[in-house]
Amino acid sequence: MPSPAPSDDILTRPRRHPPMNPPMSTERYNAREAEPRWQKIWDERGIYRTRNDDPRPKYYVLEMFPYPSGRIHIGHGRNYVMGDVVARFKRMKGFNVLHPMGWDAFGLPAENAAIERKTHPREWTYENIATMREQLKLLGLSLDWSREIATCDVDYYGEQQRIFLDFFKGGFVYRRESEVNWDPVDNTVLANEQVIDGRGWRSGALVERRKLAQWFFRISDASDELLAGLDTLERWPEKVRLMQRNWIGRSEGLHVRFALENPAPELPQEIKVYTTRPDTLFGASFLALSPGHPLTETLAATDPALKAFVEECRRGGTSTAEIETQEKMGYDTGLTVAHPLGGPHLPVYVANFVLMEYGTGAIFGCPAHDQRDYDFASKYGLPITPVVLPPDADPASFELDGGPYEGDGTLFHSGFLNGMSVPEAKEAVAARLEGELLGNSAVGERAVNYRLRDWGISRQRYWGCPIPIIHCDACGPVPVPQDQLPVRLPDDVSFDQPGNPLDHHPTWKHVTCPHCGGPARRETDTMDTFVDSSWYFARFASEPGTAPLQKAAADHWLPVDQYIGGIEHAILHLLYSRFFIRTLKKLGRVSIEEPFAGLFTQGMIVHETYKDTAGKWLFPEEVEKRPDGTAVKVGTGEPVTVGAPEKMSKSKRNVVPPEIVADTYGVDCARWFMLADTPPERDSEWTSAGIEGAWRFVQRIWRLVGDTTALAPADTPMPDRFGDEPMALRRASHRLAAQVADDVERLRFNVAVARVHSFANQFGDAIGAARKAGVTPDWAFALREAAAFLVAVVAPMVPHLAEECWAGIGGAGLAAEAGWPEIDPALLVEDTVTLPIQINGKRRGEITVPKEASPGEVEKAVLALELVSQALDGRAPKRIIVVPQRIVNVVA
């Protein structure tokens, strides 16, 4: 899924040292020593292994699994850390948490690596996985590694083949011709990202469109339910739901059949168009067919000029930028159609802007009320008749001012529609045309259209899940029999020649037909990797070593309670997964419909970029910032240009490897930094000042806890009475636990961090006060409690430090297995409240009253204040507004 950029020379890169003494003295928390030690203990005790038969309520938290591209940098870590905080927090709250990890391991880069470095895609992939697994472990994530999977594991893709065949038998898959990008020099199919400026990325040849038979999933049949399902996804960002809604693109309109006049015998009797503006039918001045329309093809067979025109339309890239700038082009076929409502006869054109894939591949053009039709009609001298009159315009004098009018209004020049509003006219036309016959069926038929197209899953590639079909000349496409599954990828493949290695493998594709026993060929296409990622979250539900997709396990764990990933997957991955799970339900393989109950899209980590005088990108470690704001190259003093913060990427070298952060500050600092300051959905800038701030705070927690254990004896019993100050500290401790729990539930990590900071300030003051006053039993208890609460509250965020502190205060077991602090509700309630006093809306003072004081009592107390009587200057106030617990406003 995300495509992390590898960084090759991390281990030789210069290190930045911590801003202080080496963290070795006993005064300081030594993360470098403590972190691996705790990770080993967690690992040995297997505390993050999840069992399906655990009776506690389940909670499934998942981060989008990575593509194993090589190495991760710190920019990739943010979503894993956020997920980890949620997982650890929910464990403390008593849930049986599933928090797994895997690899989106098929895909093109492995084949490119095979070509460039002569390594096998399998080796390259599994080596990358090994590296990245260690890097992720370094982050101290509480993952159940026993459930790890890679989509290129035979077990996984074998199950996927079974699912494909279920889809096939259920009628959710079909095969049809579809266009691909064809590189005529390399004789190979190119992915969209391999086409650069209309040319093959490797050969530089102009890319052609070529038709190939390919497999499709019938996702467009599910348009309506996918759309309706969005309304049930209350814990998804509104933005993502909107993007999916637009992508599905439902529209309501009318199919209208136009009778061809004097058609030649080989031609059809009619042309069917789709329109969402039947109200503008009297303004129609032409019909336009797509170059790919069947009628176009029929006509082109006997009309060389039309054939040339169609070919010209085919040329040119498929990129949106090109389509966007393309001029409207048309070809007059000489045919005409009758107007269904008795208007003038209309010429039939073929036009480059009419899409075959949408609607019926044919339109009627109403130039006065559609920009595209207006452009077209202007170019070809077709009539432009306004039929919708804008509000307040005069029908006698109304003229278009240089463009179409696409707004609302009243119909005119439109026969029986005159005077109607646009919606009324739409309805009237639909009703009229439904009742009229052309041949044996109605001229008009109401229709719903979707923008969503079927999902083409065929890829002419080696490193993907083989499509388990055998092609027989006699029997057609035949499923691979169950006992011959999985269809394994052959290992002995060569990447010496262009094209699909499966296709030119000497033996692999030659098989006998399971049906008739005759000679047959395997399908050599593999599946789109989006198929792999459409059900991996269901695979994690099964215990390791068991069948990959188990109904009971999937029904137990799904839907994912909290899914976390980048916004770039807002449409395809999430929509495909939704379709996949719905289809699996229809096939009886799971019982749920929506795979992800809660979705969160996190922001990226960005970093400044650096260039030397030669324009070469520099790593952050190669750059030294001067106090005057300029930057120079370490060692040489050469000036460095500092660029704006951008997404971390290998090519721009603005990456920070997790190893260096772990070595210098410890990963807890990195985790704290990633959670602090910036709201999690926004991009966050990685800075050395920020990580140093995190380092200081980690040390601060350590000191607060250390000071407490030195001052207050362990196991101090709870005294009957508390002094004001210890009581205030207790209130703060309990409030902290309540508020941070709320913040984490709402994924407001930056706010949670701020609260912890704020509490630390208060805790520090309390320690000072206790020292001064003498550590009485009430102080001792309050301090110990504060330390225990603080450690527990930060445990999800800085788990290693928490363990070290937990051990220091004599906590039972591991912090990772401790529960969330028990909050005494009585301590969350204050008995007095301080209200600000406004005079005429401006804050002029405040008053402290008992919490239960009635508005009348508050009013009396406020009026008694000197600042109020001064402001009133003897007059009676016009009005006093008392908002209980909030504010008092005196209107003088």
Next chain:
RNA sequence: GCGGGUGUGGCGGAACUGGUAGACGCGACGGACUCAAAAUCCGUUUCUGGUGACAGAGUGUCGGUUCGAGUCCGACCACCCGCACCA
């Protein structure tokens, strides 16, 4: 073009359903400790005027609703994101 979002100190950002704007952090400045430095601790830090208690202004701009607006409404400006010949 269509749809959506965001605008708050030098910076990242807080502010529950309309109720003390600037929490918390970063940076900066001043001080304590130290032979000195680092670390740590304390204080100041929206702007303007004033030595000062204090006064005035202030959440992109303009207007509105309200006792009270960062928050709600209308118009506009800027930036960001998504989609884009979808009939």
